[in-house]
Amino acid sequence: MSLTSLVFIKQVPDTKNITGEAMKPDGTVNRGALAAIFNPEDLNALEMALDLKERFGGKVVVCTMGPQAAATVLRHSLYMGADEAILLTDRKFAGADTLATSYALSLAAKKLGNVDLVLCGRQAIDGDTAQVGPQVAEKLGIPQLTYVEAVIFAEKTKITARSLIDGGYEIAECPLPALFTVVSSANTPRPAGARRLMQYKKAVTRTELLASHAGATYEDAGALAAEEKRLRSRGLWIHEWSAADVGADEGRIGFAGSPTKVKNVASVVIAGADYKDILPTREGIASLVQELNADHVFV
Ligand SMILES: Cc1cc2nc3c(=O)[nH]c(=O)nc-3n(C[C@H](O)[C@H](O)[C@H](O)COP(=O)(O)OP(=O)(O)OC[C@H]3O[C@@H](n4cnc5c(N)ncnc54)[C@H](O)[C@@H]3O)c2cc1C
Numbered sequence: 001m002s003l004t005s006l007v008f009i010k011q012v013p014d015t016k017n018i019t020g021e022a023m024k025p026d027g028t029v030n031r032g033a034l035a036a037i038f039n040p041e042d043l044n045a046l047e048m049a050l051d052l053k054e055r056f057g058g059k060v061v062v063c064t065m066g067p068q069a070a071a072t073v074l075r076h077s078l079y080m081g082a083d084e085a086i087l088l089t090d091r092k093f094a095g096a097d098t099l100a101t102s103y104a105l106s107l108a109a110k111k112l113g114n115v116d117l118v119l120c121g122r123q124a125i126d127g128d129t130a131q132v133g134p135q136v137a138e139k140l141g142i143p144q145l146t147y148v149e150a151v152i153f154a155e156k157t158k159i160t161a162r163s164l165i166d167g168g169y170e171i172a173e174c175p176l177p178a179l180f181t182v183v184s185s186a187n188t189p190r191p192a193g194a195r196r197l198m199q200y201k202k203a204v205t206r207t208e209l210l211a212s213h214a215g216a217t218y219e220d221a222g223a224l225a226a227e228e229k230r231l232r233s234r235g236l237w238i239h240e241w242s243a244a245d246v247g248a249d250e251g252r253i254g255f256a257g258s259p260t261k262v263k264n265v266a267s268v269v270i271a272g273a274d275y276k277d278i279l280p281t282r283e284g285i286a287s288l289v290q291e292l293n294a295d296h297v298f299v
Contacts, residue, residue, distance in 0.1 A: 001156050002058035003176075005049035006115045008105055008136070009042040009062050009077060011070040012126040038073045041121030043189035045182040048151065049119050050081045050190070056154050058116070059083040063108050065093055065101060071205050074238055078200035079192030083235070086112070087205050090243040095255035098127070102135030104253050107246035109140055117159065118179040122147060133181035140179070145172055148180040150187075203236040 013022075013034035021033040049060045062077040064070045065088040074085035088108050096104065109115055118140070120133035137144035147164040152171065154160070160173045164183055204212070206228070213224060231237045243253055251257060278284045292298055 001056050003052055003056050003116045003154060004058050004114055005052055005060050005117045005119055006109055006112060007042070007046045007049045007060060007062045007119045009046065009064050009073050010039040010124045011036050011064060011066050011073045012039045012124055015125050036069060036072070038076055039121050039124045041123060041182060041184050044184055044186045045119040045121050046077055046080060046082065047187045047189040048182050051187065052117070052151060052154060061086065061112060063088060063105070065089070065104050068205065068207055071208065071238055075200055075203055076192060078203055079197045080190055081193065081196065084239070085203070086239045086241060088241050088246065092243045092250060092254050095258060096253060097258035097260035098129050098131040098135055099259060100253050100257035102132050102139055103257060104246065104248060105132065106136050106139035107248055108241060109136070111241065111246050116176045118177070120179065120181045122181045122183050130181070133179060137179035142177045142179055143174045144179040144181070145174060146181045147183050149183055149185055200236065203238050204231065205238045205240040207240060
């Protein structure tokens with residue numbers, strides 16, 4: 001048996017290491033002031049896919065929608081063990097909300113084809129909505145398991161996994177193809193392999209290849225094509241897909257396809273209210289219940 005896993009990964013601003021200039025005066029995120037990192041739970045999703053490949057065979061493809069700089073997280077995935085990487089990039093994708101993002105990602109999954117399992121992180125640490133994974137599953141018309149912690153068993157047509165639920169876990173079997181969103185408690189993502197790092201640091205997108213040959217003339221076109229062929233044959237080619245490449249309806253991507261507009265982002269600090277000591281005695285508890293009743297906290 002062999003499973004083809006497609007892992008959606010996102011490059012995000014490091015919201016855990018915020019500097020004073022993290023927000024612009026207009027309330028939007030100042031992405032330039034924050035380091036760009038691999039969305040943490042996407043590393044867990046990738047680790048789960050790599051583990052599945054080791055247990056059941058198959059391959060792991062990673063895909064991100066973002067600017068050229070996002071090729072960095074794709075290369076990191078190759079260092080960890082991914083087999084192929086896709087950068088979904090086009091100015092037309094910019095400004096996407098979760099609806100437009102999931103539409104674009106679902107088209108990438110369809111273009112890739114023959115995917116058994118789609119894996120996403122549970123949530124991205126910048127947008128924080130946790131909507132993209134479930135929306136991609138809806139758009140692909142496949143079942144989804146969210147908050148997945150472990151794959152117990154997989155066959156070609158079905159998979160059994162353990163998911164976190166309130167106060168415990170549940171084990172569910174679902175037919176393949178399916179989509180999982182993966183939580184941080186699932187595993188410890190492996191570090192980049194030193195040998196793979198030396199090999200795949202040379203992996204490039206078409207745009208990066210052209211930029212590294214800046215000033216190339218028309219006569220160099222043949223040389224560039226030969227270089228592309230060489231990189232492809234060695235697995236050092238990061239596929240670059242535009243909106244047209246995935247057949248996107250331009251009214252459903254980027255700003256045009258996004259009904260959500262973030263008007264303002266505020267940093268809310270919840271100030272401490274009245275502080276009261278309640279003694280752990282019968283009388284103490286009775287007075288607390290009385291007070292909560294009087295405040296209509298209990299209805
Ligand atoms: C402060 C802020 C507030 C926002 N509020 C909203 C809002 O209320 N409603 C709304 O619709 N949008 C909102 N957005 C936009 C939202 O961040 C983007 O749509 C984003 O691309 C996807 O949503 P998310 O980051 O919440 O992803 P999540 O749904 O949290 O991401 C879940 C998983 O989906 C995958 N994924 C997500 N984005 C990508 C990508 N670009 N490429 C590959 N895989 C990906 C990853 O596996 C990720 O772990 C907001 C953005 C910001 C910065």
